[in-house]
Amino acid sequence: MKIAVFGAGAYGCYTIDALIKKFPEAQITLFDVGNSHIKSEKEIGYLTNMLSTYYSGLEKGRFFGLGGATSRWGGQLLTFTKNDFKNPTPFLSDIVKLNVKYQEIIFKKFGIHSEFKETKITNNLFIKKGVWLSYxxxxxxxYFKINKRKNVVIKSNSxxxxxxxxxxxxxxRVIYKQGNIEKEDSFDFYFLTTGAFESNRILLNSGLTDMDELPFSDHLSQKVFKIKDSTIIQGEDFAFKVNGSSLITKRIIGEIDGISFFSNPIFxxxxxxFQDLKKVLFKRKLSFKIIKNIIxxxxxxLQFIYCMLVKKKIYVHKNEWYLYIDIENPINKSFISLSKNQDKFEEKGLDVSFFIDENAVDIFEKAKEMIKDYLIKNEINFEECVSTIQVEKSEDTYHPFGIMSSFNSMDEFYNQYENFCFFNTGILPRAGGINTTASVFPLIEEFINNYME
Ligand SMILES: Cc1cc2nc3c(=O)[nH]c(=O)nc-3n(C[C@H](O)[C@H](O)[C@H](O)COP(=O)(O)OP(=O)(O)OC[C@H]3O[C@@H](n4cnc5c(N)ncnc54)[C@H](O)[C@@H]3O)c2cc1C
Structure with a gap:
């Protein structure tokens, strides 16, 4: 079987690994717009035309080349369970079921064997564990050694x-460009995994949707509480634990009027x-000042290293840490559509309109009160970081959702086309209280294992 995979990011690479397990003889061609040198949106030459308040998700949250955004992402893996949504739609319910079905298999793929039980802490709140993958x-x-797979041909700069x-x-057939030269090719099966925004730009450009504008949303984030003295609340230690070369993380999740929120510890x-180390690892910055600070x-x-190696948990500087609150921005007026303006490839860019919903502040306030009650009941020493909520889109949390997600069931989603499927976080109707990347891996597993012959 001749299979094409478009995009060498998280989902493209995961798809290839799963395909080879099921079809060891498959001949796979991987197309990627970039190469081994990862580029930003500006460097690759894509175009985003903001029609509203600035939303940094496209300019700062997209990376192009072999590895895609995963080469710069935070690397936290989390999945959904039945605790995440009180009244899920049938489609979301199917997504949750697949998350539960494949969670263990997926985490084992990344070398994680611990148990992931969730703990109810109040009527409305529960604690979810995740994995922070080793850098x-x-x-x-x-990680999946895609360039060493014999049955994969890599077409970079395509x-x-x-x-x-x-x-x-x-x-x-697929139309692709190398430079500005247009080419085409044909395959038995096609996977579109070029990221949430570019995949949907391609669907719009190919006329595969009746709509001219596609809705979308993302999490909003706010630093809310500074916690002092201890990382333990009600017997739960929120300090991340070392598991092999990864960390096990914890966060509090809740839901208000059908909108999820999570309260995430930031150490x-x-x-x-720690900040300098992050600059070196994630932003690839190394300067004399950074070396001097480290010294x-x-x-x-040394305490940091001692904690990691001996105590097997993250060091918490001065025993002080923050709880952020992130909420789903209710899907309302935000949308993407094809722009009249062209990018470096002479392709239509994306017009993007992002609006913070008028109920967002109210939801933040309610979430804040719930977490505050929990802290007070457990006699935690804390202070509030802000007196009034100022909703923002924080730089490190890009979880676009609700773009092409109006399906009645997973079956309907999988059976849209005879020989084509697309995977990106935009197919999730909700982002819930998690960083969403790992919640789409189960959908890929199920499709390849049970829908492809
Ligand atoms: C700073 C940061 C931190 C993050 N932290 C987390 C986290 O901790 N946990 C989490 O779950 N998520 C996190 N995310 C989100 C995560 O990175 C994305 O959800 C994930 O990378 C999406 O995978 P993808 O395969 O859809 O897209 P990508 O990984 O972006 O891959 C898309 C690929 O397609 C290629 N491509 C693009 N256009 C074309 C085209 N037209 N033709 C051919 N190839 C093309 C690109 O070069 C790229 O390789 C973070 C994101 C950022 C920016």
Missing amino acids: FNRNLFK RVTKLILNNNKAVT NSEFSF LELPSC
Whole structure:
């Protein structure tokens, strides 16, 4: 079987690994717009035209090349359970069922064997565990050793622009560009995994949706509480535990009027060694000032290493940490559509309109009160970071959802086309209280294992 995979990011690489397990003889061609040198939106030459308040998700949250955004992502893996949504739609319910079915298998793929039981802490709140992947396991192109697979041909610097269908059910060919030269090719099966925004730009450009505008939303984030003295609340230690080369994380999740929120512990944001280390690892910055800071912070740095190696948990500088609250921005007026303006490839860019819903502040206030009650009841020493909520889109949390997600069931989603499927976080109707990447892996597993012959 000749299979095409478009995009070498998280889902493209995961798809290839799962495909080879099921079809060891498959011949796979992987198309990626970039190459081994990861580029930002500006560097690759894509175009975003903001029609509203600035939303940084496209400009700052997209990376192109072999590994895609996963080469720069946070690397936290979390999945859904029945605790996440009180009244899920049938489609979301199917997504949750698949998350439960494949959670263990997926985490084992990343070398994690611990149990992931969730703990109810009040009527409305529960604690979910996640995995913070080791820095060296975060680029899934490298992790799954895609360039060493004998049955994979990699076409880098090849931008997919359009899919051609015969009767609206089967893709017959793909149009792609190398530089500005247009080419085409045909396969038995096609997977579109070029990221939430570009995948949907391609669907719009190929006329695979009746709509001119596609809705979307994302999480909003706010630093809310500073916790002092201890990382333990009601017997739960929120300090991340070391598991092999990864960390096990904890967060509190709740839901208000059908909108999910999560309260996420952030450690060491005022510990300059930790911040410098993040700059070196994630932003690839190394300067004399950073080296000098690391040397000056050497005593704390040794404690950091001691905690990781001996106590097997994260060091918490001065025993102080923050609880952020992130909420789902209710899907309302935000949308993407094809722009009149063209990008470097002479392709239509994306017009993006992002609006913070008028109920967002109210939901934040209610979530804040719930977490505050929990802290007070457990006699935690804390202070509030802000007196009034100022909703923002924080730089490190990009979880676009609700773009192409109006399906009645997973079956309907899988059976849209004869020989084509797309996977990105935009197919999730809700982002819930998690970083969503790992919640789509089960959908890929199920499709390849039970829908492809
Ligand atoms: C700073 C940051 C931190 C994050 N932290 C987390 C986290 O901790 N946990 C979590 O779950 N999520 C996190 N995310 C989100 C996560 O990175 C994405 O959900 C994930 O990468 C999505 O995978 P993808 O395969 O859809 O897209 P990508 O990983 O972006 O891959 C898309 C690929 O397609 C290629 N491509 C693009 N256009 C074309 C085209 N037209 N033709 C051919 N190839 C193309 C690109 O080069 C790229 O390789 C974070 C994101 C950022 C920016």
